[in-house]
Amino acid sequence: MFATLAKLAYQTLQKGKGAFSLAHKDMSLRLLKTMAPDTLAKTLPLAPGTIKALHGAMDALLERDWQDGEDGIYPTELLFSGPWKDWAVRYPLLWLDHPATWDRLRRRDFRDLPKTINRQHYPDYYLQNFHNQTDGYLSDHSAALYDLQVEILFNGAADPMRRRLLRPLKHTLPRLGTGRNPSRPLRILDLATGTGRTMHQLWAAFPRSQLVGCDLSEAYLRQAGRWLAERPGGELPQLVQANVEAVPFVDSWFDAITCVFLLHELPRPARANCMKEAFRLLKPGGVLAVLDSIQPKDSPQFKVLSENFRRVYHEPFYGDYMADTIENHLDQAGFELVLSETHFLSRLWLARRPP
Numbered sequence: 001m002f003a004t005l006a007k008l009a010y011q012t013l014q015k016g017k018g019a020f021s022l023a024h025k026d027m028s029l030r031l032l033k034t035m036a037p038d039t040l041a042k043t044l045p046l047a048p049g050t051i052k053a054l055h056g057a058m059d060a061l062l063e064r065d066w067q068d069g070e071d072g073i074y075p076t077e078l079l080f081s082g083p084w085k086d087w088a089v090r091y092p093l094l095w096l097d098h099p100a101t102w103d104r105l106r107r108r109d110f111r112d113l114p115k116t117i118n119r120q121h122y123p124d125y126y127l128q129n130f131h132n133q134t135d136g137y138l139s140d141h142s143a144a145l146y147d148l149q150v151e152i153l154f155n156g157a158a159d160p161m162r163r164r165l166l167r168p169l170k171h172t173l174p175r176l177g178t179g180r181n182p183s184r185p186l187r188i189l190d191l192a193t194g195t196g197r198t199m200h201q202l203w204a205a206f207p208r209s210q211l212v213g214c215d216l217s218e219a220y221l222r223q224a225g226r227w228l229a230e231r232p233g234g235e236l237p238q239l240v241q242a243n244v245e246a247v248p249f250v251d252s253w254f255d256a257i258t259c260v261f262l263l264h265e266l267p268r269p270a271r272a273n274c275m276k277e278a279f280r281l282l283k284p285g286g287v288l289a290v291l292d293s294i295q296p297k298d299s300p301q302f303k304v305l306s307e308n309f310r311r312v313y314h315e316p317f318y319g320d321y322m323a324d325t326i327e328n329h330l331d332q333a334g335f336e337l338v339l340s341e342t343h344f345l346s347r348l349w350l351a352r353r354p355p
């Protein structure tokens with residue numbers, strides 16, 4: 001009885017997030033058509049059946065998300081967690097941000113970043129307004145809005161997708177051939193942690209692990225620290241400002257590495273470097289879980305959707321990502337592929353550094 005009611009509560013919450021996101025996107029589009037029609041991107045029409053397929057994929061994702069909670073992969077409370085108060089308070093800022101975004105689109109300026117940053121601290125490919133984000137990843141304003149924007153983009157399914165890496169990690173980690181003394185906590189690194197949503201999920205599933213998050217954005221790490229500090233008990237994860245191509249840890253330090261929604265924002269050589277760096281940082285026998293956007297070869301039914309995403313949002317490397325073969329990068333870095341699977345609009349790869 002309790003489980004049934006809790007499941008209904010979860011489904012209602014997700015349906016609410018989905019309906020809210022769709023309403024937000026619809027109103028934003030209407031406003032754009034009225035206020036800045038010249039900035040409207042040309043999108044392709046969706047094939048009949050795409051929306052039905054999306055609903056089906058979303059339902060399957062949510063069913064799995066609930067099931068993994070029930071199976072004890074993570075506590076079911078995680079399914080209801082989120083910085084709700086912050087999101088509610090910050091929501092109006094999304095609307096207030098529109099004029100600045102239209103202005104940049106009109107100027108076709110995708111490198112409009114805060115004047116105060118030291119550009120030499122970042123690789124050139126990073127210095128952009130990814131997904132038309134005001135200030136790119138380089139301000140507290142951007143960090144404050146990012147999660148809300150991602151939740152809306154994915155109709156409330158961002159965290160359910162991130163959580164898909166937890167089951168395979170949970171099943172694989174106890175069987176690692178890393179020679180770890182069981183009394184030593186697992187060491188897990190989240191590459192490009194952003195505001196720490198994946199670390200939040202990892203913490204719930206592996207409460208006794210030592211977590212490290214790395215990202216190039218000081219502002220995003222600051223936001224991650226604020227939210228992670230709100231969790232009761234446990235160690236506050238270590239947050240490190242670093243490029244995923246050169247993370248300041250010794251070789252073979254981590255048992256597991258995660259990397260969520262990063263690869264599509266890297267140029268191909270950096271993508272390859274990131275996989276090689278993950279290999280260097282993992283203990284022999286350690287595992288890497290990569291979760292990123294779907295690609296047309298695995299999800300041909302959503303090819304037009306992906307193409308429209310690329311056209312509407314500034315995603316300079318997404319076109320190349322769609323054509324790239326992540327398995328090749330993993331292979332060239334030295335990994336053995338353990339599994340790859342699709343969840344709604346995300347693809348998950350689990351790979352192991354051979355023992």
Ligand SMILES: C[S@@+](CC[C@H](N)C(=O)[O-])C[C@H]1O[C@@H](n2cnc3c(N)ncnc32)[C@H](O)[C@@H]1O
Binds near residue numbers: 193214243
């Ligand atoms: C789309 S966000 C994903 C963030 C987070 N993993 C999530 O699931 O929301 C991409 C993140 O990658 C970071 N990033 C991009 N290129 C990077 C690089 N070369 N090194 C470290 N972080 C990078 C950005 O600062 C941003 O926080």
